[in-house]
Amino acid sequence: MSEPFTFATLQVEADDRGIVCCTFNRPEVRNALNLEMVQEVRRLLEQLAARDEVRALIFTGAGGQAFVSGADIAELRERGRAEALQRINNSLFREIEQFPVPTIAAVRGWALGGGCELAMACDLRVAGESARFGQPEVRLGIIPGAGATYRLPRLVGMGRARELIFTGRIIDASEALAIGLVNYVVPDDEVLAKARALAEAIAEGSPLAVRFAKMALNAAAEMSTDAALTLETIMQAVLFEDEEKYRRMSAFLERRRARKS
Structure with a gap:
């Protein structure tokens, strides 16, 4: 998988299994989430969503002291009502939540405020022993405004x-x-290895089945039971006639016959 990714605040690596690792790279401010980083993550998601070979996306933080320590307070202090209504971070985390393939937050150090909300927008979270999580916004005169009031209760x-x-x-x-x-x-020095192991396990599955499973799980949180079950049934009907399903089930049956012989 080629890597034509160039960003000022992110380091992006992709391997030949379709696993992409995005590292937030502002260690001098504990990877605080500023507007430039938001825009670059959004651009990365757009680029990756167009690539069928992508199987999983890992987020982590540079420097070891923080995943994302929170929103950049210097920027946040200057934002007014108009900026709040633009849902700058909120809409980005929704994009992460709805990204077509599973996402994994590999967290060492601080994941506060927007950093915690970003981790919660991911499908899975691996924490190092140094990880610290929290939503301290009320101490700064605001509320968690990028999804914590929605996602934290569900978790x-x-x-x-x-x-x-x-x-x-x-x-x-x-x-x-x-x-x-x-x-x-896990121990801090095993966080990325554990996240990659999860990503590799995900990559072993049928790409279409994994995408459908994520779509169904996301929808189930927001739909009625009947609607969610109907969506699940429709997705299963599509997968039942997918060539990948026949190939994988045939291989399973052949292995079972080989064990019996």
């Missing part, structure tokens, strides 16, 4: 979400795992 339950948002309390990796905010906690 950890309404009661815990209320506590974390109302108090702005920062939690460590072990607590994040216990309440369901992250999928795995």
Whole structure:
């Protein structure tokens, strides 16, 4: 997979299995999310969505001290009502959530405010032992405005979400795992390896089936039960006549016959 990616705030690597790793690269400010980074991530998503060979997208932070420490406060302080209504970060995280293939946040160090919201917009989260998560916005006179009031309750339950948002309390990796905010906690030096292992496992599946599964899971959170089940049925009908399904099931049956012989 070629790598024609050139960005000022991101480092992007892609391998021949279709696994892309995007590193937020502003370590001098703990990878704070500024407008330039938002625009570059959006451009990257647009480029990758057009590539059928992409199987998974990993996000991580440079420098080891932070995934994304939050929105750039210097920029945020100057934003007014008009900028809030533009949904600058909110709309980007929605794009990440709806990205066609699974996304994985590989988190070391700080993931606060917008950084935590970005991680929650990903499908899976791998945390290093140094990871710290929180929504401290109320301490700055604002609310979590980029999806935390929507996604955090769905991950950890309404009661815990209320506590974390109302108090702005920062939690460590072990607590994040216990309440369901992250999928795995590993030593810091194993975070990317674990994220890549997950991405490789995803890449083993049928590309169309994985994309449909993500689409169905996203829709299930926002549709009625009947509508979600109807969508699932339609997707399954398409997959039942997909050549990939015949190839994979035939290979499975051949392996089973070989084991019996």
